Amino acid sequence: MTDASGDTALAAQGRETPLYLPAESGFHDALINILESCKNQLMLQLLTHPNCIRSLWRWNKPLCEELDLWGWNSLHYAVKLGLEDVVSEILAWKKSLVYLPAGSENDWKTAIHIAASEGDVNMINELLNHCPDCWDTLNSNNQNALHVAVLHNKDKVVRFLLDSDRCDSLVDEPDSDDNTPLHFLAASGNRLPELINHPRAKKMSFNKQNQTPLDIALSCTTTKKKKFYDLAGICLCLSTLAVVIAFATGMFSTLSHSLGLAITFSSIGCLSILLYFITFTIGCYLYSKENVTEI
CATH class of the missing domain: 1.10.287 (Helix Hairpins)
Known part of the structure; x- marks a missing residue:
């Protein structure tokens, strides 16, 4: 496996990795042993050498379905790191991966939540291009991507979602505590006219603490x-x-x-x-x- 310059693709940025050494030396059996000895070497290499995932994922595509100790698969890490080309290839192979949860049984999220928390508009657009119906997926707290974007003060993502007609229903959707994205915006002290003045934004909706967004804003x-x-x-x-x-x-x-x-x-x-x-x-x-x- 080589890149455009003829170098082995497993060598990331000129640094020799445990995978690079046997690959460069031609020790195929040793390379296979390293790969098989790890539950998901693909994700381990992704964290430090993004170039490796491009080669490893093509070598063994099913690796991207396996979870690490924290409940994340390769797609989740690729989304977090902003590797759009890798995400595109993985979803072209299996779209259902975009709906798989990342995290523990009681605290998990999906790919679009990860992209929203990172403020990566291009990644969200990439996910929606491959899976148009993933925009309304919820995390373990019944929060959508707009909830997460507001919580992390990612104004560009909020504006991107609000500009899309198919995401209108996200505006007034309550989470497990009946908080809408507007409740979170009021608590943050941030001012986003696009959300505040949105036709579906309900300024008088109550959460489980019997607070409206206006109550929260006044309290803050x-x-x-x-x-x-x-x-x-x-x-x-x-x-x-x-x-x-x-x-x-x-x-x-x-x-x-x-x-x-x-x-x-x-x-x-x-x-x-x-x-x-x-x-x-x-x-x-x-x-x-x-x-x-x-x-």
Whole structure:
């Protein structure tokens, strides 16, 4: 197996691997023993040498169906690494692999969820080209690709899915906790007008905690305001303390005619002014956000 330059394809980026050595030396039996001794050598080589998968998968296609210790097969890793040509070849051979779960019995996802979490629009497009009906597959939490994209703040994937008419139903689909993608968007504090203003986005749908996306957005806003108020209070206390210290130091330096104390007094005074300025800035910010109630 050689590439365009005539080199053995199992040598990835000039580095010799356990597979490369017997292949280059012509020790076919040794190569077969290495492959057969691993449950899925294809996936192990994929993680460090993407070029190897192209040769190994052609050598023994059924390898891509086997799972590793974490419940992932070769297609899952190829999707995660963004190897579009490999994914295309694997799905051309067996489309059903796109629906197989990756992970454990209670925590799993499919190929399109992996692509969504990676923010790989091209990979999602590749999956949909081969398997147009995989767009609505769910993970172990009954979450679709749009849920996952919003959770991972992958705005490009969200926009890509929303631009497709066939993905409209993903917008208001609840997961196992009755959270829609809009619930997750509200919790993230992110603002995506394409999702917020989507015709199927239900701003008043309730999850199992009896919260609407609007409730979550307001709760997050309140939490952020509380943190800013706490920070402002700390800055105010520190600035007040700095003023007291500066005043005492200034009085002492005046009475003792100490240059060092005078410098210290000036430094603490500047610090107190800075802290007051920070407190004032935080107060202005909170005031400007006081009436924000929309998602």
